[in-house]
Amino acid sequence: MIICAGxxxxxxxxxxxxxxxIETAMNLTRLCLFDKPEFILFVxxxxxxxxxxxxxxxxSKTAANIELAFLSNDAYTPLDNVVTTNETNIKDIVVNxxxxxxxxxxxxxxxxxxxxxxENMEFFAVLQVAKEFDIPAGGVFCITNFTxxxxxxxxxxxxxxxxxxxxxxxxxxxxxxxxx
Numbered sequence: 001m002i003i004c005a006g007x008x009x010x011x012x013x014x015x016x017x018x019x020x021x022i023e024t025a026m027n028l029t030r031l032c033l034f035d036k037p038e039f040i041l042f043v044x045x046x047x048x049x050x051x052x053x054x055x056x057x058x059x060s061k062t063a064a065n066i067e068l069a070f071l072s073n074d075a076y077t078p079l080d081n082v083v084t085t086n087e088t089n090i091k092d093i094v095v096n097x098x099x100x101x102x103x104x105x106x107x108x109x110x111x112x113x114x115x116x117x118x119e120n121m122e123f124f125a126v127l128q129v130a131k132e133f134d135i136p137a138g139g140v141f142c143i144t145n146f147t148x149x150x151x152x153x154x155x156x157x158x159x160x161x162x163x164x165x166x167x168x169x170x171x172x173x174x175x176x177x178x179x180x
Contacts, residue, residue, distance in 0.1 A: 001037035002170065003028065005044050005122050008159070011167060013174075014043050017122065020099045021065070024125040032133045039136050042126045043170055045162050046118040046141035047101065047151055049111045052093070054143055054158060057169050061086035061138045063095045063124040064116055068102060071110045083127045085137045093117040095139060097124030101155075105148035119147065140173075142166045 005024070006016030017027045031037075052058055062084040069075035086092050094116040102108045102119060111117070123139050130137035142162035145154035 001031075001039065002041045002043060003126070004042070009044055009163070011043060011163065011170075013167070013170065017126075020121050021097060021125045022099070024122040025129055028126060028129045029132075032129060032135065036133060037135060040126060040130050040138075041170075042123055042137070042139040043166055044120050044122060044139070044141055045144045045155065045159060045166075046095065046120040047145045047147045047155070048118050048143045049096075049102075049108045049116065049147055050105075051112060051117055052143045054145075054154075055162060055165055056143045057165065058093055058095075058118055058141045058143065059138060060092045060095050060123075060141070061127070062092040063097055063127045063139075064114075065097050065124045066111070066114070066116065067098060068100075068104065068107055071107055083124065083131055085127055085130060091115075095120050095123045095141065097121055101151055102147035103149050103151050105146065108147040118143065140166065140170060142169075 002014040003017045004014040017024045064082045096116045096119045144158040144162045145151045
């Protein structure tokens with residue numbers, strides 16, 4: 001099953017789950033309870049903490065939920081804030097998820113020190129639900145912006161092209177898998 005966020009980030013081949021961690025967790029849980037998929041592929045846009053370039057396509061099976069306050073030593077969590085469905089030794093780019101879009105370029109570069117490369121609002125919830133239901137899952141992302149003061153404007157400017165690139169990438173991958 002292929003899923004996406006929703007609102008303005010929809011695809012003709014993906015089922016919308018909602019925007020942010022909470023909507024995604026609720027709607028994906030409901031779906032898994034009533035019609036458990038064999039595999040979940042999340043498709044969406046992402047912001048880069050600096051290494052990934054605009055319009056790069058990034059695939060990952062690892063997500064984190066690390067708030068900016070953690071980077072400045074102003075918060076901690078007793079929760080496990082990294083989840084993965086990656087059962088190989090291949091190193092994943094970790095996708096950070098929060099209900100907020102980061103705009104502090106200086107602070108967000110610190111994510112790179114922890115192996116966290118990009119951010120997407122929904123992916124942590126997707127992997128948490130997938131893990132709870134023992135469903136293999138992954139994500140495919142297209143970089144629309146860097147995490148800086150222009151994050152929103154750049155996202156808006158680049159979103160349509162990113163959706164086109166994601167559509168091409170996913171459809172190509174589906175064709176490759178079904179031709180085997």
